[in-house]
Amino acid sequence: MAAHRTAAHRKPKQRLFTGPAARTAATLALAGAASATAFEGAAQADPQLTPAQVRSKVDRLYHDAEAATERYNGAKEKAADSEKSLDALRDEAARRTERLNAARDALGSFATAQYRSAGIDPAVRLALSSDPDEYLERASFEDRAGDRQAGAVNGVRRQINDIAQLRAEAEDELSVLASRRADLEKHKNAVRTKLSDARKLLATLTAAQRADYERSADASHGGGAVRADRSTPRGSVNAPNARAAQAVDFAYGALGKPYVWGATGPSAYDCSGLTQAAWRDAGVSLPRTTYTQINAGRRVDRSELAPGDLVFFYSGITHVGLYIxxxxxxxxxRPGAPVRIAPISEMPFAGATRVA
Incomplete structure (x- = not known):
C-alpha cells in the first residue's frame, strides 16, 4: 500500500518531443523568435526621412560642424600660444643655466686659489714678508675680494632658485599644453563626426535630390550673386578707408576658393580664416575665431554697416563674413560651398564690428 501511495503521488514525467513533433515545435519557436525580433527592430528603427527632412538635418549638421570648427580654431590657437610660452621658458632656463655654470666655474677657480694660499697662517706670512706694508695692502684687497666672492655665492644661489622657478613654470605650461591638445582633438573629432553624418544623410538621397539640394543651398547662400558681382570693379566699393578697401579687395580675390574647416589660406578658407586673412593683407592682425573677432574692433549697428566691416551670425557667434x-x-x-557673395539677410544676424 505504501508503495502504491508513493507511486500515486509521484509527479508524471514530462515527455520530450521526438521525431516530427520535435521538428514542428522547433520551427514554431524559431518563427516566433524571428517575429518578435522583427517587431522590436521595427519599433526601434527610425522612420524614413523625406528629402526635405534630410536637407534640414544636413543644414543643421553643417551649422553644428561650423560651430565645432570655431571651437577647434580657438583650441588650436591656445595650444600654439602654450607651445610658444613653453619654448620661451625652456630657452630662458637654458640661458640662465649657462650663466650659472659660468658663475660656478669662477667660484671654483677662486676656491682653488684660496686653498693653495691658505696653508700659511696670516701672522707667519706677515712675519716672513720682506715688505709688511705691501702684505697689509694685499690682505685688505683679499678681504674685499672675499666680500665680493660672498656676493657671487649669493648670486649663484639666486640663479639656482630662478632656474628652479622657471622649470616649475615650464612644467605647469606643459600640463596646460596637454589639456589644450586634448581639447583640440575633441573638437576635431566633433567636426569630423558632424561632416560624416551629413555625408551619410546626403547619400540617402537620389542623385537628382542631391543636385536639387545643392541648387537650393547655392540659392540660399547667394550662389547667383557670385557670378553677377564678379564683374563689378573692386575699386567701386565705397570703403571708409584704405585698409578696409584692401581687405575687401582681398576677399574679392578669394571668390571661388573652397571652404576647408580650419583653413586660413591661401588656397582654402573657413569663415573666420577668410576674414582674418583679408584683414591681415590690409596690415591688421585679427584673432582666429568668430567669437573673438567680434570683440576686435568697434561695434556698429546693422544700419551703419560699411565695406570692410565684419558681420556675425547666429546666437553663438558661429559664422562671420566681410561686408562689401x-x-x-x-x-x-560651408563644406562643398566655395567662397562667395551672399546677402547678409540669409542668416540670423548677431552683430557687426568695424576693425579700422
Missing part, C-alpha cells in the same frame, strides 16, 4: 556694401558680404559658407 549693398546688403551683401563675401564669406566662406
Amino acid at each position: 556694401g549693398g546688403g551683401q558680404m563675401i564669406h566662406a559658407p
Whole structure:
C-alpha cells in the first residue's frame, strides 16, 4: 500500500518531443523568435526621412560642424600660444643655466686659489714678508675680494632658485599644453563626426535630390550673386578707408576658393580664416575665431554697416563674413560651398564690428 501511495503521488514525467513533433515545435519557436525580433527592430528603427527632412538635418549638421570648427580654431590657437610660452621658458632656463655654470666655474677657480694660499697662517706670512706694508695692502684687497666672492655665492644661489622657478613654470605650461591638445582633438573629432553624418544623410538621397539640394543651398547662400558681382570693379566699393578697401579687395580675390574647416589660406578658407586673412593683407592682425573677432574692433549697428566691416551670425557667434556694401558680404559658407557673395539677410544676424 505504501508503495502504491508513493507511486500515486509521484509527479508524471514530462515527455520530450521526438521525431516530427520535435521538428514542428522547433520551427514554431524559431518563427516566433524571428517575429518578435522583427517587431522590436521595427519599433526601434527610425522612420524614413523625406528629402526635405534630410536637407534640414544636413543644414543643421553643417551649422553644428561650423560651430565645432570655431571651437577647434580657438583650441588650436591656445595650444600654439602654450607651445610658444613653453619654448620661451625652456630657452630662458637654458640661458640662465649657462650663466650659472659660468658663475660656478669662477667660484671654483677662486676656491682653488684660496686653498693653495691658505696653508700659511696670516701672522707667519706677515712675519716672513720682506715688505709688511705691501702684505697689509694685499690682505685688505683679499678681504674685499672675499666680500665680493660672498656676493657671487649669493648670486649663484639666486640663479639656482630662478632656474628652479622657471622649470616649475615650464612644467605647469606643459600640463596646460596637454589639456589644450586634448581639447583640440575633441573638437576635431566633433567636426569630423558632424561632416560624416551629413555625408551619410546626403547619400540617402537620389542623385537628382542631391543636385536639387545643392541648387537650393547655392540659392540660399547667394550662389547667383557670385557670378553677377564678379564683374563689378573692386575699386567701386565705397570703403571708409584704405585698409578696409584692401581687405575687401582681398576677399574679392578669394571668390571661388573652397571652404576647408580650419583653413586660413591661401588656397582654402573657413569663415573666420577668410576674414582674418583679408584683414591681415590690409596690415591688421585679427584673432582666429568668430567669437573673438567680434570683440576686435568697434561695434556698429546693422544700419551703419560699411565695406570692410565684419558681420556675425547666429546666437553663438558661429559664422562671420566681410561686408562689401549693398546688403551683401563675401564669406566662406560651408563644406562643398566655395567662397562667395551672399546677402547678409540669409542668416540670423548677431552683430557687426568695424576693425579700422
